Amino acid sequence: xxxxxFGLALIVAPATxxxxxxxxxxxxxxxxxDRVFITRDRVLVAxxxxxxxxxxxxxRASAIRYDQDRGALSIEGPIVLSExxxxxxxxxxxxxxxxxxxxxxxxARMILEQQLQLAAVQINRVEGRYSQLYKAAVTSxxxxxxxxxPLWQIRAKRVVHDEVAQQLYFDEAQFxxxxxxxxxxxxxxxxxxxxxxxxxxxxxTVRSTSQLSVGLKLPYFIKIGDHRDxxxxxxxxxxxxxMEFRYRQAFVAGRIEFNGGITRDDLQxxxxxxxxxxxxxxxxxxxxxxxxGIETTSDRSYLNDYGYSVADRLTSELTVSRTxxxxxxxxxxxxxxxxxxxxxNDYLPTLVLDGEYQKxxxxxxxxxxxxxxxxxHSHRRASDVxxxxxxxxxxxxxxxxxxxxxxxxxxGLVSDLQLGTSFGLFNIAxxxxxxxxxxxxxxxxxxxxxxxxxxxxxxxAVQQIEPLVQLAWTxxxxxxxxxxxxxxxxxxxxNLLALSRFPRxxxxxxxxxxxxxxNWARIDPNGWDANLSVGQVIRDKTxxxxxxxxxxxxxxxxxxxxxxxxxxxxxAVIGRGLVDxxxxxxxAELRGVWNYQRGQIAGSYVWLSxxxxxxxxxxxxxxxxxxxxxxxxxxxxxxxxxxxVEDERAARAGLGLSYxxxxxxxxxxxxxxxxxxTSVEPSTDFGFNIGLRGFAANTGTERYVRSCGx
Numbered sequence: 001x002x003x004x005x006f007g008l009a010l011i012v013a014p015a016t017x018x019x020x021x022x023x024x025x026x027x028x029x030x031x032x033x034d035r036v037f038i039t040r041d042r043v044l045v046a047x048x049x050x051x052x053x054x055x056x057x058x059x060r061a062s063a064i065r066y067d068q069d070r071g072a073l074s075i076e077g078p079i080v081l082s083e084x085x086x087x088x089x090x091x092x093x094x095x096x097x098x099x100x101x102x103x104x105x106x107x108a109r110m111i112l113e114q115q116l117q118l119a120a121v122q123i124n125r126v127e128g129r130y131s132q133l134y135k136a137a138v139t140s141x142x143x144x145x146x147x148x149x150p151l152w153q154i155r156a157k158r159v160v161h162d163e164v165a166q167q168l169y170f171d172e173a174q175f176x177x178x179x180x181x182x183x184x185x186x187x188x189x190x191x192x193x194x195x196x197x198x199x200x201x202x203x204x205t206v207r208s209t210s211q212l213s214v215g216l217k218l219p220y221f222i223k224i225g226d227h228r229d230x231x232x233x234x235x236x237x238x239x240x241x242x243m244e245f246r247y248r249q250a251f252v253a254g255r256i257e258f259n260g261g262i263t264r265d266d267l268q269x270x271x272x273x274x275x276x277x278x279x280x281x282x283x284x285x286x287x288x289x290x291x292x293g294i295e296t297t298s299d300r301s302y303l304n305d306y307g308y309s310v311a312d313r314l315t316s317e318l319t320v321s322r323t324x325x326x327x328x329x330x331x332x333x334x335x336x337x338x339x340x341x342x343x344x345n346d347y348l349p350t351l352v353l354d355g356e357y358q359k360x361x362x363x364x365x366x367x368x369x370x371x372x373x374x375x376x377h378s379h380r381r382a383s384d385v386x387x388x389x390x391x392x393x394x395x396x397x398x399x400x401x402x403x404x405x406x407x408x409x410x411x412g413l414v415s416d417l418q419l420g421t422s423f424g425l426f427n428i429a430x431x432x433x434x435x436x437x438x439x440x441x442x443x444x445x446x447x448x449x450x451x452x453x454x455x456x457x458x459x460x461a462v463q464q465i466e467p468l469v470q471l472a473w474t475x476x477x478x479x480x481x482x483x484x485x486x487x488x489x490x491x492x493x494x495n496l497l498a499l500s501r502f503p504r505x506x507x508x509x510x511x512x513x514x515x516x517x518x519n520w521a522r523i524d525p526n527g528w529d530a531n532l533s534v535g536q537v538i539r540d541k542t543x544x545x546x547x548x549x550x551x552x553x554x555x556x557x558x559x560x561x562x563x564x565x566x567x568x569x570x571x572a573v574i575g576r577g578l579v580d581x582x583x584x585x586x587x588a589e590l591r592g593v594w595n596y597q598r599g600q601i602a603g604s605y606v607w608l609s610x611x612x613x614x615x616x617x618x619x620x621x622x623x624x625x626x627x628x629x630x631x632x633x634x635x636x637x638x639x640x641x642x643x644x645v646e647d648e649r650a651a652r653a654g655l656g657l658s659y660x661x662x663x664x665x666x667x668x669x670x671x672x673x674x675x676x677x678t679s680v681e682p683s684t685d686f687g688f689n690i691g692l693r694g695f696a697a698n699t700g701t702e703r704y705v706r707s708c709g710x
Contacts, residue, residue, distance in 0.1 A: 030054075031064075042068050056084040057100045057128075071098045079105070086113055086194050087163070089123065089131075101128035108133075110161070113193035115662075116140050116694035118159060133159040138168075140694030141663035144708035149178045151664055152692065154188075166195035168695075190695045199223045202231070203691035210684045211267060211305060213237045217244070227251070240265035242306070254282030254290070267305060273298045275308060288322045288329075300339040304673070307685055312339045331355040347390045349379035349484070368405025368417070375399070375505065379484070384430070392431040394484050398424045398505040402444075416448040416470075424505060426481050438479045442508060444499055446472035461524035469516040470497045474509055478545075483507060488614060489550040492576060493562045496535045501552060502545075512540045517560070532563040547613035549586045551578035558586055570595030577607075585609070599629040599636075621645035634661050651675050665691045 034048030044066040046052075052059040063076040073096045081089040081100070088111040096103030108123040110131060117140065120133035136159040141150035157172040170188035174181055191198040202219040215237030222230045228249035235242035242263040249256050258278040265273065278294035295314035303309040314337040321330040334352040338345055354377050361370040378395040385391040402420030409415070426438040448470035455463045485504035495501050496517055500509040517535025522528075537557040551558035558578040566572035570593075577588035591604040608620040626640040638656040643649075654671040669687040 033064075044068070052100070054100050058082045059100060061094075066098065072096070073098060073100070073103070077107075081105070083163070087111070088114075091123070096125070099128075102126055112161075112694075115193045117143065118161070120159070129163050131161040131163070133161070138170075139663060140692070141661075142708065146708065149176075152177050156188075161192065166192050166198070168192050193694055197221075197223050197229065203689060206686075206688040207235070207237075207307075208686035208688075209305075209307075211681065212239045212265065215240060219244075235261075239267070251282070253284075254280060256280035258294075261306065261308070263302070263306070267301075268299070271298070273302045275302055277309075284320070286322070287324065288320055291317070291319045291321070293317045296337060297339070300341070301681075303339070305683070307671075313337070314339065326360040328356070328358040330357075346383040347381060347385075349381055349394075351380045351382075353378040366403070366405075368403055371400070371402045371404065373400040373402075377485075377504075381430075386430050386432050389431055389433070389482060392434075392482065392484075393429040394482070394506075395427040395429075396425060396506065398422065412451060412453070414450040414452065416446075416450075418444075418446040418499070420444050422505070422508070424479070426479065426506070428481060431482070434480065434482060438481050440476055440479055443475045444473065446470055446497075446499055448497055459524070460526065461522060464519075464521045464523070466519040467516075468497070468518070470514065472499050472513045472515070474499060474511065474513075476510060478508070478510060481506060483545055486545070489546060489552065491537075491551045491557065491560060491578060493533045493535065493560060496533075496537070496560060501537075507545055509539070509543060510541075514538045528565060528567045530563070530565045533560070535560045547611050549609045549611040549614060549616070551580075551586045556581075570600075599627065601625075601627040619646050622651070634659055636660070649674060663693050665689075665693065 030053040031046055031050070032052075033046035033050040036044070036046050038044055044064075046064045046066075048063070050059075050061045050064050052061075052064065058081070059075070060080040061075045061077060065074040066072075067074070073094075075094040075096065077092040077094075079089075079091040079094055081091070081094075083089075089105060090109045090111070091105035092107035094103060094105040094108075096105075102125050105123040105125070106121070108120055110118040110120075110123065110133065112118070116138065118133055118136055118138045120136040122134055124132040124134075126132065135157065137153050137155050138159060139150040139153040141152060143150060153176050154170065155174045155176060156170040159171075160169040161167075162169070168190045170185070170190070173185045173188040175183050175185075189200070191200065199222050200220070202221055204219075205217040206214065207217060208214040215235055217233050217235045219231050219233040222232070224230060228247070230248075231246040233244040233246075235244055240263060242261055242265070244261040245259070247256075247258045256278065257280065258276065260276040261274055263273040275297040276294060278292070280290075280292050282290040284290055294316045295311075296316065297303055297314065303311065316335040316337075317332060318334075319330060319332040322328070332352075332354045334354065336345075336348065336350045336352070338348055338350075355375070357372075357374045359372045361372075362368075363370060375398045376396070377398075378393075380393045381391050383391040400420060400422045402418060404416070404418045407415045407417070420443075422442040422444065424438075424440050424442070428434045428436055428438070448468065450466055450468045452464065452466040454465075457463065484506055486502040486507040489501060489503065491501055496515055499513075500507075502508060515535060515537045517533060519531070519533045521531035536559050537552060539555055542554055543552070546552040551560070558580045560576075560578060562576040564572065564574040572594075573590070573592045575588070575590040578586040580586070585607060586609050588607040589604065591602070593602040594600065603623070603625045606620065606622050606624075608616060610616055610619050621644070623643045623645060624641070626638075628636060628638045630636050636658050638654075638658075640652070640654045641650065642652040644651045650672075652671070652673055652675070654669065656667065656669040658668070659666040667687070667689045669685075671685045671687075673683050673685075675682065
């Protein structure tokens with residue numbers, strides 16, 4: 001019977017329900033119901049499980065009466081009127097035109113993007129674009145049938161929803177938390193949830209610090225176009241007047257973003273303070289990429305005072321690069337700005353030019369790989385002082401030509417061969433202690449042997465062990481040039497078999513060197529995975545440029561010990577250390593992480609011994625901790641803590657608490673910085689931020705909808 005009536009509706013509805021076959025979007029209407037008949041007064045009546053379709057508009061109701069003379073629909077509820085996936089209207093009764101675009105709905109509720117609910121005594125629809133709601137209440141909170149008020153709502157005498165402009169206009173609006181009025185606005189405009197970007201105010205933030213007192217940040221977003229925008233954020237307190245800004249723009253082949261602030265405050269009342277951070281990336285022709293970054297500030301303490309960054313050295317960079325399968329090219333211009341106490345930027349190499357080129361070849365006759373590397377570098381100090389290296393400028397050009405080949409024998413032995421030569425050209429300017437020009441040509445060779453072995457246990461776990469040894473030689477003598485770039489040497493499992501463990505080519509290890517070690521791993525698909533690496537380096541003569549804490553001092557290095565332990569339950573421990581024959585530790589670090597169902601706990605420990613060569617007068621011993629815990633579906637707590645064991649005091653501590661559900665997001669935080677210097681004072685920072693959901697496009701951030709209690 002229903003199928004027969006559906007066929008009847010297809011015939012009747014285009015002619016009678018709409019009156020015309022050319023409706024909105026030139027699509028005829030379709031009517032489906034349990035019963036369809038025409039009265040003597042030429043009124044079409046559809047009764048029982050009625051559904052009507054017109055373009056993207058879909059109507060469900062108990063009954064529909066269509067008066068052909070008036071071209072009007074009388075609809076009995078409960079009514080569900082849908083406009084695609086974005087808008088749903090629920091009503092008790094309605095009077096609409098034949099195209100379902102204009103009319104009046106009584107006892108109605110509008111739902112936008114399944115987020116924002118607008119309830120009203122009546123809704124007046126105009127031309128399918130405007131919906132006018134009278135005596136309306138607006139909220140994105142879940143509404144329960146127990147009559148309890150939502151967490152927040154906006155009540156207004158009238159609300160107009162413009163579907164084309166994607167805006168909500170409020171007349172005589174009153175904001176309430178539960179049933180308590182908070183503020184009143186005669187006029188208010190807000191974006192609806194379907195709008196991705198629109199000019200207007202964003203969620204405010206309250207920030208309180210021991211230095212700047214209690215302040216308010218009120219960001220205003222300006223949509224300049226479809227591909228660029230500007231956000232201005234006034235930050236006002238009794239001690240500061242700051243204007244923060246963010247500018248973003250997208251291009252066909254790239255993007256840029258700039259963040260900054262301009263300040264007048266009581267901390268430095270006679271100065272205008274500020275900062276500028278910027279970044280961008282662009283795709284150029286022939287696979288080249290352009291990247292730039294800008295970091296600058298007016299004084300050493302500004303970034304810390306306002307919580308913008310904890311960096312103590314700022315880097316501005318312009319880089320052009322290209323990466324291909326067998327080729328890499330890069331050219332960079334960098335500028336550094338140190339914020340550390342005691343550093344004089346004029347005496348530091350703040351302007352740097354750096355470039356490199358690598359090319360790989362695979363000759364068929366001799367096998368293996370031939371790698372050509374060129375590196376150019378120049379750094380300049382602003383100072384003109386020629387004594388003690390305070391104004392020293394250095395330029396260099398270095399190149400490497402290496403042949404590398406791996407051989408695997410039938411018994412499982414693996415051999416890595418390397419032959420090559422390196423050259424270096426150096427120019428030293430503005431330093432009376434060194435002659436200007438230096439050059440060298442350095443031959444080098446290495447052979448490494450590995451013997452990987454594997455054993456499978458009865459329970460399915462697999463053990464792997466790999467002893468290894470390398471014999472290497474680098475010829476020539478070290479040039480009489482200053483150590484400008486290789487002052488900090490890292491010795492770890494990644495460079496155990498390197499021909500030189502210095503980070504830059506202004507220093508090279510010379511003479512004969514033997515490195516040996518063993519790698520062990522156990523992989524259990526049903527339990528713990530573990531691996532351990534142990535190694536040592538032995539050379540025929542000492543190298544004075546290796547400091548004590550590098551672990552490479554003397555003819556025998558410290559033992560390198562590195563390992564990790566992890567399982568499938570989210571627990572992992574990673575550690576690394578340098579230990580000498582007397583079990584003295586030069587450097588060590590340990591990091592543990594546990595990811596569990598409700599959150600994460602992580603901690604680390606770092607030890608660095610005092611070393612004058614690395615400008616470290618005291619031992620460094622620090623413990624850090626950070627974690628998060630989901631108290632329930634809405635509440636989450638976070639914490640972080642850093643403790644200086646050597647000084648026996650905390651260096652930093654922070655706590656955070658957030659509440660997040662379908663209609664509101666609240667973040668509360670407190671952070672304490674205990675460390676101090678001549679430019680940075682200890683401070684406590686309180687933060688409070690509240691955001692109402694439903695007036696912006698869905699960001700996809702996970703949130704939980706509260707359930708109605710009994």
